[in-house]
Amino acid sequence: ETGVTQTPRHLVMGMTNKKSLKCEQHLGHNAMYWYKQSAKKPLELMFVYSLEERVENNSVPSRFSPECPNSSHLFLHLHTLQPEDSALYLCASSQSRPSNNYGYTFGSGTRLTVV
Amino acid sequence: GQSLEQPSEVTAVEGAIVQINCTYQTSGFYGLSWYQQHDGGAPTFLSYNALDGLEETGRFSSFLSRSDSYGYLLLQELQMKDSASYFCAVYNQGGKLIFGQGTELSVKP
Numbered sequence: 001e002t003g004v005t006q007t008p009r010h011l012v013m014g015m016t017n018k019k020s021l022k023c024e025q026h027l028g029h030n031a032m033y034w035y036k037q038s039a040k041k042p043l044e045l046m047f048v049y050s051l052e053e054r055v056e057n058n059s060v061p062s063r064f065s066p067e068c069p070n071s072s073h074l075f076l077h078l079h080t081l082q083p084e085d086s087a088l089y090l091c092a093s094s095q096s097r098p099s100n101n102y103g104y105t106f107g108s109g110t111r112l113t114v115v
Numbered sequence: 116g117q118s119l120e121q122p123s124e125v126t127a128v129e130g131a132i133v134q135i136n137c138t139y140q141t142s143g144f145y146g147l148s149w150y151q152q153h154d155g156g157a158p159t160f161l162s163y164n165a166l167d168g169l170e171e172t173g174r175f176s177s178f179l180s181r182s183d184s185y186g187y188l189l190l191q192e193l194q195m196k197d198s199a200s201y202f203c204a205v206y207n208q209g210g211k212l213i214f215g216q217g218t219e220l221s222v223k224p
Contacts, residue, residue: 002157033212042119043158043202043214056211090157092212103148103160104212 003027006091006107014115015081021110023074023091031096032074033104034066037088049074050096081114088112117141119215121203126221127193135188135201135218143208147179147186150202152217158202161188190220198222 004025013019023032034046048056049068063085065077074091088111092104119139127133137147146165150158164170164179164186176189190197200217207213 002159004157035214040216042216043204045211045213048211103150103163104158105160106150106157108155108157 002105002107004091004093004105004107006089006110008110009108010111010113012113012115013078013081015083017081018077018079020078021076021089021091021112023076023107025072025091025093025105027093027105029093029095029105030071031094032068032071033092033094034074034076035090035092035106037090037109043090047076078112081112083114086112086114117205117207117213119203119205119213121201121215121218123216124219124221126223128223129193129195131193132189132191133193133220135190135203135220137186137188137203137215139184139186139203139205139215141205141207141213144181144184145206145208147177148204148206148212149175149177149188150204150214151199152202153199161201193222195222195224 007022031050035043037043045058046060047066063080067075088109090109091107094104121137148163149161152158162177169178174191179186200219202214202217204212204214
């Protein structure tokens with residue numbers, strides 16, 4: 001357990017479904033992130049929330065919709081996804097500035113399969 | 116644009132030393148980080164270098180040369196459990212973490 005909890009661990013959804021991924025941290029961090037990890041590709045930064053305000057949206061399609069109701073919780077709402085959206089979705093949290101002692105803390109991810 | 120280059124895979128034997136190199140090109144640079152990820156697991160933080168030089172943490176060391184846009188991760192006394200993917204990542208302008216493609220390290224007996 002890393003301190004960042006993601007649910008569900010696995011999700012299979014049809015292209016017409018609507019689902020949500022949940023991320024929770026109680027590390028006292030004030031920034032949270034969504035990353036997408038596809039096979040043989042770098043982790044791709046999707047969204048950044050700092051102090052509950054979205055500060056970055058890396059040209060992510062509108063079928064992905066993030067929500068950060070408070071500094072401990074982050075959601076990723078999914079609707080009308082495509083098969084190429086199948087990937088591991090990782091949530092991370094951090095203090096706003098990096099340091100020598102710690103970086104981002106990642107959750108174990110949600111393995112999403114779109115059928 | 117932003118890019119990070121690291122070898123796709125490295126193989127070494129138990130007890131050996133291995134170095135994983137990373138070169139980067141980014142808009143703005145605050146520091147270089149390394150993460151380890153075992154199959155099916157969460158990436159875990161290994162190190163962060165903001166200044167030139169070598170940082171040592173147990174069997175792992177990380178090096179940075181800002182003038183060369185280059186860094187490396189050095190793993191000593193390799194153990195089977197070190198078999199994993201290792202990612203270099205740059206903190207760019209705004210403090211966001213941008214990852215390389217990852218190096219898959221296989222440690223053989």
